[in-house]
Amino acid sequence: MSAIASPRPRPFLEPEYCKGCLRCIEACPRACITPGTAINPETGLVPVELHLENCNGCSLCMQACPEPFGLRPETERATPALDFELEDPARLFGRKVVANHSQGDRPDEFVPLPACEPMVLKGTYASAVGALLAGCRHVFGYPITPSTEGSELMAKILPKVGGHFVQAASETAAVNMMYGAGGAGVPCITFTSGPGFSLMLEGVSYMIGSEVPGVFVNIMRGGPGLGNLGPEQADIKLACRGLGHGNTHAIVLAPGTPQEMLDLTMRAFELSFVYRNPVVILGDGYLGQMTGVVQLPAALRKPGLPAWAVSGDREHRHNLICSIKLAEEDLETHNRKLNDKYVYISAHEQRSDSYRCADADVLVVACNTPARMAKGAVEVARRDGVKAGLFRPVTLWPFPVDALAALLPHVSRLVIVEGSPGQLEDELRLALSHAGIAPPPISAVQHYGGVLPSQDEILDAILETQGVLS
Ligand code: SF4
C-alpha cells in the first residue's frame, strides 16, 4: 500500500515582515498573490495580500521572498517558539544594542593624516576634498555650472576609494538618491546651483520630514530663472526660508574662502548626522571657482553606522524612515518634535566671524565673496579714522543674532553688503525682530545679476554714515 503524500504546505505571511517588493507575485504561477491595498501601520509599507484558493504549495513564492521571515510555509506557523518570538521582535532578533554614543551603535573613527604642505584648490574642489575627509563615499548629482567641478572631482576619485558617484538623470532623481543613501545611514553629498537646487526642494522637504542627513553644496548663480552664471547670492532666502513644503529648516553655512569650503563641508556632515537633517552650504560663483591656499586637517573621519539607519542588517531591522503621518494628531506631534529641534539648533549652532568689531561704530554685514570686499573697505575706513568693523555670518540659518546683538550697543549704523536684492538684510531684520531688538539705521549696498559690490562703493557707504560723504 503506497503512502498518501501529504499536501505541500501553502505559504503564510506576517504582514509586518513584508516590504512589498512584489517578487512573490512574479514568482507565483497561479496568481495567488496580489499587491496590497493598505499601509501597514507597523512598518509604513504596503504588504502583499494572499488568495490561496488555487495554491498548489509549489513554494516558488517562498523561494522568491528575500525576507527571512517573509513568506513561510504554513507548517512553521504552528511552531510555538516562533509564534512567541514573532510577538516579541526583541526575542526574535535579540535585544537591540544601542551604544551610548550620539552617532549610534557603530561610532565614528578618526584616522590621523600625515602632515603635508598646504594645497592650492578652487572652492568646489576644496568642498569635495572636505567631503572625502568627512568619510563621504556616495555622491549623487546632475551637472550645473558653476558647481560641476565638485562632482567631476568626486567622479574621478570615488571609484578609487571604494565609493560611488552617480550622475542622475535629473536633480529630482539625485535628491531621491540622497534620501536613500542618507536613510541607509551613509554620508552623501550633491553639488548644484540655484536652478538645480530649486528642483531638489521637494526631496529636501522629504529628507527633513524623515530626518535624513545629507549635504547640499549650492554654488549660487544669478537669477531669477536660469539667470546667468554670475556669483549672485540669489538663494539665501530659498535656503533659509523655502526648503520645500511644510515645516522645513536646515542649517545653512556660508563659507568665505576655499579653506572654509573644506572646513565647513566637513562640519556640515557632522551637523547633518548629529541633527539628522540636511545641511546646506551656500557658496557663490566666485567662491566655487576661486583658488586659494587650503590646509588639510590633522585627521579624517571613518563614519560609523547610526543606530537609526535602515541598512538591512539584523541590528537595524525594525528601523523605519518615513515622513508620512496620516493622522493629523501624529503629524502635529512630529512637527512639534521638528520645531524643538529647530529651537535647539537656533540656540546652539549660530556661527559668525568678527573683524575689528570690538569698538566698531559702523558695522558692515556681509557673507561669501562680498565679505572679502567689505573687509578691504573696513581696513581703508579704519586708516581714515572711521571705527568700522565687519560682521560675517557663517550660519545664515540660524542667523548669528546673539553675537550681532552683543555688538549693537556701540553701533550707530549697519551697512549690509550683498549680491542680492536684500535677502541677507531680510534674514538679519527677521532675526533681530524675533529677538525683540530694534536695529540701528541700515544702509544697503546691493547688486544683482552676478555684479558684486566693489570695495570702493562699500567704503563710500561707510563714509556716508559718518557724514564724510554726502
Ligand atoms: S506556493 Fe506556489 S501557488 Fe502557492 S502562492 Fe506560492 S507560488 Fe503561488
Ligand code: SF4
Ligand atoms: S516577496 Fe516577500 S517581501 Fe516581497 S512582497 Fe512578497 S512577501 Fe513581501
